[in-house]
Amino acid sequence: MGTISVTGALLIITGWFALVEYDKFNEEEKRKILEGIKKSPLKITTIALMPVGILVNIIGGFVLSPVTMLVGASMIFLQAIIVSLLFWNRTRWKSILLLAVVIGLGIFIYVPLWI
Numbered sequence: 042m043g044t045i046s047v048t049g050a051l052l053i054i055t056g057w058f059a060l061v062e063y064d065k066f067n068e069e070e071k072r073k074i075l076e077g078i079k080k081s082p083l084k085i086t087t088i089a090l091m092p093v094g095i096l097v098n099i100i101g102g103f104v105l106s107p108v109t110m111l112v113g114a115s116m117i118f119l120q121a122i123i124v125s126l127l128f129w130n131r132t133r134w135k136s137i138l139l140l141a142v143v144i145g146l147g148i149f150i151y152v153p154l155w156i
Contacts, residue, residue, distance in 0.1 A: 090120035
């Protein structure tokens with residue numbers, strides 16, 4: 042089995058958290074959430090941060106550009122923080138745990154900039 046990067050860990054943790062919490066909504070609430078997303082460009086942009094961040098990170102890996110990889114990782118990091126804050130009122134302890142883990146992993150993303 043291969044290694045997992047900090048960015049990969051952010052993807053797995055954030056994706057798992059969002060899917061588990063979304064699955065707990067009933068069908069009516071899920072429908073309302075989807076309708077709200079369809080009507081709001083800001084929400085669409087927030088959701089697009091992760092796939093765009095993944096693409097930018099992969100492109101940066103292929104062209105060996107640390108700056109491009111950092112921009113992609115930053116997009117994923119930003120979306121992880123937004124997800125943890127969105128569920129703040131629903132499941133506070135999980136949101137706090139996710140926020141702490143995301144900030145901890147974010148420190149490892151930006152450590153090379155400080156060295």
